[in-house]
Amino acid sequence: MIRSIWRYSHLILAVSSSIFLLLAAVTGTILAVEPVSNATKDYSIEGLNEISITQTISGLKSKYMEVLELEITPSNYVVASILTEDFESKTIYIDPNDLSELGTVEDRATFFNFMTNFHRSLFLKSTGRIFVGIVSFLLCLIAITGLILLIKRQGGWLKLFGKIKERNFEQRYHVILGRWFLMPIIIISATGVFLSAEKFELTPSYSIQHTWKENNYDEFEAAELSDFPGLKKIHLNEVRKIVFPFSEDPEDFYQIQLANREILIHQFTGEIVSEQKYPFVQLASMLSMQLHTGEGNPIWAIILFISSGSILFFMYSGFAMTLKSLVKKKPKLTTTADKDEAEYIILVGSETGKTFDFAYRFSKSLESHDKLVHLSSLNEYSTYNNAKHIIIFTATYGDGDAPASATKFLKKFKQVEPKNPVDCTVVGFGSMLYPNYCSYAEDIQKELKAHSSFKSIMELTKINEQSFEQFRGWANNWGAKNNIPVHLVLLDSDIISRKRTVKFKVLDISEVNIDNTFLLKLKPHKHTKFKSGDLIGFTPPNARRERLYSIAKIDGSILLSIKKHEFGKCSNYLGLLKKGQIIDGTIEKNTKFHFPSKAPTVIMISNGTGIAPFLGMIQNNKNTSIHLFWGGRSAQSFNIYNSYAKDALTKKKIESFENAFSREGEQIYVQDLLLKNREFLVNAIENGAVIMICGSINMQNGVIKVIDNILEETSNLTLGDLDLNKQLKIDCY
């Protein structure tokens, strides 16, 4: 909720100021070039701290007929306004060491004058200046809210420069540029606000009032300038400006502006007549000007240039992200039954709506079996007169917080007493990139388990990064448990992305093994591109749904490992195929699960039919060190893959291969093999190994848990790091 407030304020401020902000950012970027180009002039004087001002003043006075002013710029240029013997008035750069003239001060380029006017007032005079002042203020607020959001997103100040979780281009670079340039932008905008406020006299007024006793200086004993006590100790590096006495009137003094004060010096005696410190507001004004323009500090000017330019990117990426979230589909909530007639209650916690898509597919598949289903958000949790099953799908946000449509759930859950006991299941949608992976779903699961009216019929299932295959795996398990064959429906978006149908010839089909698994070898009729890890889809006659299988590319053909399911229309249809028969199928690229040929080591972890894509990858391996772990019920379960494994070992395509059997011998799972090999595993991961996991969702959960624990105990790396470094590839169902 609080995060939403920051997010909405950030967005509203950005939208409302966008056009002016765009103009201010473009002109600001151009103006930042000026101090950099000025810095390229070779007038900068070194060693100003060794030149006393008495030396410079007396030198100038004897060289020229009259000296009006001497200014030391922030770039250490020494600029003198003088009158020559020919009564020519000039403003020149000088070298105070030998008083030579280095060049004439040129008028400022018309282009930069034009840009400054545009930047300050958009050529709209006072109205424009007011606009620009307001836009600076808004920019300051946008940058501050942005920084707060960024800190929250990164998990605190200390993690500001930590790993970035965002993958999407706009999000990722919004964060990357944000952490470098938000602070300079806050400085640019805050100083801009100050300068505008000063222009409209909204800041306290200041002017230095020097006082001295009149007539006190009419009589004096003149001293040599070089002996002036007030001037002797001041060096040029401390001076901003010296205004020379206008006439020989003893009450016309040298006015010397230093960094924090101004002094008046008697022009004949050298006595300090008055000394006044600048008020705080004046110091703030001088500092604001320097910080806002970058004058005299080319490095800061370059930072200003990049920061102003980055505002343009923030505007683009911010609007692109907003647009994407605006065009996202409204959650579908059309289900058959109202809350008190439905037997199946599906409750959803979602921030951006994607979890609703999953819930909707699931609800439609239940409805296809004439079940009465009610779908709503978790926030609408209530009593349900007829409910037998409650299925909760929820995402996690922030630091393990509830997503927008679930923020009220836990409070309501404590207040609402259910009418009947119900079976319940929780599915967490999250991302392993976050330390609190699916933790809001865990919180809900805990609450449900502690409540006597709710019977958890399955352990919590976690779906990483909206993996449809993982979700399908969960749906199949849920279906098996409740005797409802769940066929997840196609949505419009799926239909658009459906692939071209290709004809395949059956080259071979194996016997079914003791686990009801068989191998099917196919050859595409026409030239069709595919790789191990891609998916092939079949829609059996009279079925509405396509079923996907992971491909192994063996000798240029497709090898599939298929487990026959009791209700599996597709697996039973494929099981009846005969050698030479032709079937239709579609190939779906699955680039995220292709073999990482540049990795030094690949660790393949699979169970059951999940070994299939690995068999193809292993056969085509050139020089990657591959370690294969496989889990199944018994040694006999592996028989259908034996010839491939032997071939791989003899041809040295793999370096090691270990089996875990759950129903014989040690009765262990594949994750137990990882525990046994923990040292090897950590070492390989730290040296860039890629881990590929293929098989059942339960196996995936077990394996991920083990890897997570091993890393936590023995390495600085986290699962999130592996995902980010593309060292983790998962294809489970």
Ligand SMILES: Cc1cc2nc3c(=O)[nH]c(=O)nc-3n(C[C@H](O)[C@H](O)[C@H](O)COP(=O)(O)O)c2cc1C
């Ligand atoms: C800003 C942000 C914070 C997130 N925080 C977490 C988190 O703490 N734990 C987690 O498991 N997933 C986290 N996620 C991932 C989402 O839960 C995941 O992408 C989910 O599928 C989104 O579902 P939705 O689109 O229905 O909101 C986060 C995502 C974003 C964009």
